Amino acid sequence: MSKELLTGNEIIVRAALNAGAQAFFGYPITPATEIMAEWDTFYEKNRNNLLFLQTEDEMSAGFATIGAVVTGKKAFTATAGPGNILMQDAFSMAEAMQIPIVAIIGQRGGPSTASVIYSQQELTLTAFGGNGEGYRIVYSPSTIQELYDYTIKAFNTAWKYTTPTFVLTDGYTLKTRTNVEITRPKNLEKSFPMVLKSNKRGKKESEYVNLRNTYSVEEECFKNNKTLIEKWNKIKSQIEEHEVYELNKSKKDTLIIAHGNVASSAKQALYDTKKKSVKLFRPITVNPFPINALKKELKGIKQIIVTESANNQLLKLVKENLYGLNIPIKTYNKPALGITPEEIIELIKKNK
Amino acid sequence: MKKILIAGEGGQGVQSLSKILLDILNNKDFHISFVPNYGVEQRGGVSLGYIQFGTENIYYPKFLKANIMVILSERAFKRTSDYINKDSIVIYNADLINDPTIKKIKKSYGFTFDTLSKEIGSLRVMNMIVLGTIMKTIKDFIKLGDAKKSINRVFGDKYIKNPNLKVLNEKALELGYNLIK
Numbered sequence: 001m002s003k004e005l006l007t008g009n010e011i012i013v014r015a016a017l018n019a020g021a022q023a024f025f026g027y028p029i030t031p032a033t034e035i036m037a038e039w040d041t042f043y044e045k046n047r048n049n050l051l052f053l054q055t056e057d058e059m060s061a062g063f064a065t066i067g068a069v070v071t072g073k074k075a076f077t078a079t080a081g082p083g084n085i086l087m088q089d090a091f092s093m094a095e096a097m098q099i100p101i102v103a104i105i106g107q108r109g110g111p112s113t114a115s116v117i118y119s120q121q122e123l124t125l126t127a128f129g130g131n132g133e134g135y136r137i138v139y140s141p142s143t144i145q146e147l148y149d150y151t152i153k154a155f156n157t158a159w160k161y162t163t164p165t166f167v168l169t170d171g172y173t174l175k176t177r178t179n180v181e182i183t184r185p186k187n188l189e190k191s192f193p194m195v196l197k198s199n200k201r202g203k204k205e206s207e208y209v210n211l212r213n214t215y216s217v218e219e220e221c222f223k224n225n226k227t228l229i230e231k232w233n234k235i236k237s238q239i240e241e242h243e244v245y246e247l248n249k250s251k252k253d254t255l256i257i258a259h260g261n262v263a264s265s266a267k268q269a270l271y272d273t274k275k276k277s278v279k280l281f282r283p284i285t286v287n288p289f290p291i292n293a294l295k296k297e298l299k300g301i302k303q304i305i306v307t308e309s310a311n312n313q314l315l316k317l318v319k320e321n322l323y324g325l326n327i328p329i330k331t332y333n334k335p336a337l338g339i340t341p342e343e344i345i346e347l348i349k350k351n352k
Numbered sequence: 353m354k355k356i357l358i359a360g361e362g363g364q365g366v367q368s369l370s371k372i373l374l375d376i377l378n379n380k381d382f383h384i385s386f387v388p389n390y391g392v393e394q395r396g397g398v399s400l401g402y403i404q405f406g407t408e409n410i411y412y413p414k415f416l417k418a419n420i421m422v423i424l425s426e427r428a429f430k431r432t433s434d435y436i437n438k439d440s441i442v443i444y445n446a447d448l449i450n451d452p453t454i455k456k457i458k459k460s461y462g463f464t465f466d467t468l469s470k471e472i473g474s475l476r477v478m479n480m481i482v483l484g485t486i487m488k489t490i491k492d493f494i495k496l497g498d499a500k501k502s503i504n505r506v507f508g509d510k511y512i513k514n515p516n517l518k519v520l521n522e523k524a525l526e527l528g529y530n531l532i533k
Contacts, residue, residue, distance in 0.1 A: 005378050117389065143411065176387040176413040177371075179378055261412070268411040342416040 031171030062090025072193035092130025109336035353406030360424030365479030484528020
């Protein structure tokens with residue numbers, strides 16, 4: 001274990017390497033470009049074991065990642081904003097065929113090209129983009145330390161459940177430089193060539209599997225969708241993660257719900273004000289959403305405040321999952337703008 | 353926790369100054385955080401560095417009010433004046449900032465950073481004079497020797513090509529350190 005001074009982008013590459021990543025395909029876009037640049041540095045030193053290609057665009061990067069994954073490589077990609085939109089074609093395919101690709105999303109301002117550094121407007125796109133229902137796992141880490149831990153976890157989850165897995169972060173987190181603990185993970189899921197009939201490692205088998213992405217008739221397509229739904233319903237409770245932050249166990253009347261960078265800000269606010277009647281609920285997996293965990297935290301709660309750097313994207317998930325409950329929900333939205341601890345302190349004061 | 357905001361023009365050395373300061377603080381075993389800020393332009397524009405350090409966990413990389421503000425150009429002053437409150441210590445570049453309101457700030461220190469660095473021999477070392485003043489402002493726990501070690505670590509590669517830069521940088525640092533009594 002060592003403590004190093006690193007940026008979020010650098011930490012992601014260290015995490016990927018320590019999780020056994022072998023290949024990266026990508027196209028540069030701020031604020032995620034440095035992930036590619038950092039991977040290139042490691043690739044230049046270890047060309048025998050690592051793969052790297054800067055493709056002609058994001059669609060190609062996404063499909064190249066899928067290509068490497070089906071041959072058994074632990075491959076990943078990173079993108080942001082308009083790049084995330086273009087990559088949805090490949091992500092949708094990974095979702096349909098349940099291919100364990102890992103993608104790092106560095107949210108930047110939207111809609112369209114907009115601003116380069118920060119937002120939380122890619123939550124819906126990352127979790128539900130494409131022409132499907134979002135059978136994909138999305139982690140939303142809050143700190144750079146978590147960025148390290150959850151990037152490693154993303155590779156393990158992706159291969160354990162053979163499901164596309166995303167690390168949803170943002171430019172503030174990616175560009176922040178701080179000291180981080182680098183620990184070597186104890187257990188790593190093994191990758192395997194999905195295109196081979198006997199896909200266990202070490203077995204010599206040359207018979208190929210036809211991995212399908214096209215269906216001739218509606219019934220077949222429906223069958224695949226049913227399989228996807230059944231799988232998702234079976235695995236989601238094993239994947240869901242959340243965090244509750246409170247200063248002590250005394251009675252709470254207000255619940256703040258936030259994710260990622262904004263949740264960090266809320267934590268700082270609660271810590272600074274020493275406010276005992278307020279707690280924070282933070283979904284770590286924004287998809288699948290930790291609904292049962294959230295419901296457990298509602299006892300005695302008189303009001304919910306949902307705050308995000310987007311206009312109601314997290315709110316939609318909360319409302320959908322809390323349907324039928326009569327607790328008033330207030331919002332504090334700043335699409336494409338950061339929310340500082342000072343603002344959340346004000347927000348708590350105003351809503352007393 | 354201390355919050356420092358460094359603001360200047362692209363090219364004034366805001367980012368490398370931040371990197372060195374961060375290295376110094378990291379070696380003092382503080383919790384530290386640094387996030388740069390810039391717009392879509394490839395070059396030019398205002399360059400910002402948000403630095404926080406302290407003995408407690410830092411959850412969020414940005415802040416609204418700074419304990420120490422370093423402002424190196426007129427445009428940077430316009431952009432960041434909202435970060436100043438009554439307790440902020442403001443260090444500014446008197447060569448480039450003509451706005452009279454900056455002088456009215458209670459705890460403000462104006463220095464002719466551009467002129468001073470040219471006297472040493474190069475405008476390039478201006479940020480090291482600034483670093484010296486910041487070190488003095490955050491109090492004496494940072495020794496000049498600590499800063500020199502960090503500068504060496506960050507600029508090591510450049511020193512091989514240009515050994516004279518090391519001499520100039522250290523001269524600039526010492527000058528800045530002695531500007532604030």
